[in-house]
Amino acid sequence: MPLRNQGKNFSPSDENNLVHDCRKRRLAEYMLNFYTFLMRRYLGGRGNQIFSMNAWLSFLGVFIGTSLLVIVLSVFNGFQQQIKSSIFKFDPHITIESTKKPGKVEDWRNWIIKINTKLGNGAESVSGMIQSPALIRKDEQLDHVLIRGMEFPEDAKVKDKYTFPKEFPKVVEPANLKNFPKGDYCLIGHELAGILDIHVGDLIQLIVPKGQFTARVGVEPGMKTFTVSGFFSSGNYQYDSKVILISLPAAQSLYGAGDSVQQIAIKLKDFDAVKKSLILLYEVLPYDYSIRSIEEEHRNLFAALKWEKVIMTIIVFLFIIAALVGVIVSTANVIRSKKKDIGILKSIGVSDQEILIVFTLIGFISGLIGTILGVSFGIFLSMKLELIINGFEYVINGVGQFYCDNLMSCFWSRVELMPKDVYYFDHMPVSIDARFLHPLSILAIFLSGMAALVPAWSAGKLQPIDIIRASDT
Amino acid sequence: MSVVLKTENLTKSYRDGEITVDVIHNINLELQKGDFVSIQGASGAGKSTLLSILGAILLPDSGTVTVNGKSLTQYKNEGRLHEYRKQHIGFIFQNHYLLPDFTAVENVMMSLLIRGEKRNSAREKSIEVLEKVGLKERINHYPSQLSGGESQRVAVARAVVHKPDIVLADEPTGNLDSNNTQKFIRILQDLQKTNQLTVLVVTHEAELAAVAGRKYFMKDGKLLDAPH
Incomplete structure (x- = not known):
């Protein structure tokens, strides 16, 4: 029913x-x-x-x-994040060097244009860079450091100053430092400042190998005085205690490199795109240039x-x-x-x-x-x-x-x-x-x-x- | 009167090494609705084994048990022995076997909850039965807070609250003193009469056996009419 x-x-x-x-x-x-x-x-x-x-x-x-x-x-x-961010923030994802003239890339500005065109939107920045070991002298103290001469973007508002690139370690002193003076100025790691008792405004001397090696005198040293304009903190002790940042023109002058750079540094927007970008770069660069990725630079770390x-x-x-x-x-x-x-x-x-x-x-x-x-x-x-x-x-x-x-x-x-x-x-x-x-x-x-x-x-x-x-x- | 439970040629034996011992042998028993039946006998006569088989917590070697027309074998073959126990049986053990973590009323409620009764109505019904067994003031006490006699009365309430077809009681007064035994017998008798329950009680206690309408005696696994 x-x-x-x-x-x-x-x-x-x-x-x-x-x-x-x-x-x-x-x-x-x-x-x-x-x-x-x-x-x-x-x-x-x-x-x-x-x-x-x-x-x-x-x-x-x-x-x-x-x-x-x-x-x-x-x-x-x-x-893992800290390692990656501290290294990735500081180091380029890909570096290009000349194998024909080691440590010297002369037509780097042309290459930057070509690389930018090839990588398109994938590149965060492509710039010339000089990076080399050096000695620092502060008063009677001497220590070994790593100098990095890098391209800073021009400050549109202040003529004789640079601004900081997008991916740049934090400037901890002076706080809120917005620009970096052109000329013989440097930024040093805050740990190094502590070790050598350096203060903002202090003068330091940087001693670097200059010119070509000769059997009679070896390498002629180059020396220049720089004014410390600030301290940075990357979160990586090795960098914060060893690295000194200067502008590329100052580095070229210090090393007597003329208008050349040691390497072309590429930062990508996406770190995972390194392998893909390497393939593109092999297509555009001739055989006498070596291309190295950050993974190759830090092989042990990545392993x-x-x-x-x-x-x-x-x-x-x-x-x-x-x-x-x-x-x-x-x-x-x-x-x-x-x-x-x-x-x-x-x-x-x-x-x-x-x-x-x-x-x-x-x-x-x-x-x-x-x-x-x-x-x-x-x-x-x-x-x-x-x-x-x-x-x-x-x-x-x-x-x-x-x-x-x-x-x-x-x-x-x-x-x-x-x-x-x-x-x-x-x-x-x-x-x-x-x-x-x-x-x-x-x-x-x-x-x-x-x-x-x-x-x-x-x-x-x-x-x-x-x-x-x-x-x- | 309708037949509630019927056994035919019920046999159960245990092996003790090389020897096979017949614990119960060819038992034929018929219980009508409202019967109060007692089985007496010496220890080891097979009384508890018979009760365990009727309560489906033990299976016979041969013979049949039928409750309200449906055989125990049928339930077993369907893998629903628990349904047999749930639908037809109320069990009272010699040791009260109350759940120690539950209060008196909760122990009684359990019988109704497993049958799908809602909690509030289960509680009401349980309290009603507990009142009938004289434990109105003790409903929220845990078994450890109750005396042996009180615990056994809770066990009776649990066995009858869901109005089963048969109440099986295995030496229910075995652990009680004479005063509590008297109380227990009175309560069981009252509940049986008022609810028309079918009760099968296995006991040593002559006093409890005496209140039964039909009395049997077990000897060497055989069921005999009790001597008058």
């Missing part, structure tokens, strides 16, 4: 839909009533407890795994970065496996402690499947809560990592100093957990990347449920009679 509602007849397909809807609603209600009833208590414990001890242990496994994962990922990410990625992937998997083992163990623990309950529930009519679902959901919820807490804590710790390391350093040095001063009468040598001259950076590089965190969080939650499936399945297979007999004995 067809169903009727306010005089309306329902077709057989409507009836089927209604029955289907009704079943779905009943199933949803059932899940809400029975599963949540059981899960809430098994996760929540008795009375006013939010979570039982067992549940906390479950969360803890996932929590530790995911928070460590976030910290490790953030540090690795930050490390290390690639290895780092492999290691990072392995570490990520290890963390996930550790978290999953945590979920398996804690779910198995819950199941072992609730074995009698499972027997009772099955004896009153709960199916194997329902037991499986309940305990899998417990694992899933443990994963969800553990992951949310773990990721949040991981992000928090990552953001405060430098502070924490400094804190550790402070405590270690404090205790060490106290121990030496009061107990052992020894000399305490200050401990630096992140020595700047060993690592590249002057700060702890941390980068929290949502692109990694989202899929990893989802994966951790999903796998937690899947990990709980194993013990939950064994729980579903428990025979009530065995449990009841075991409880009676």
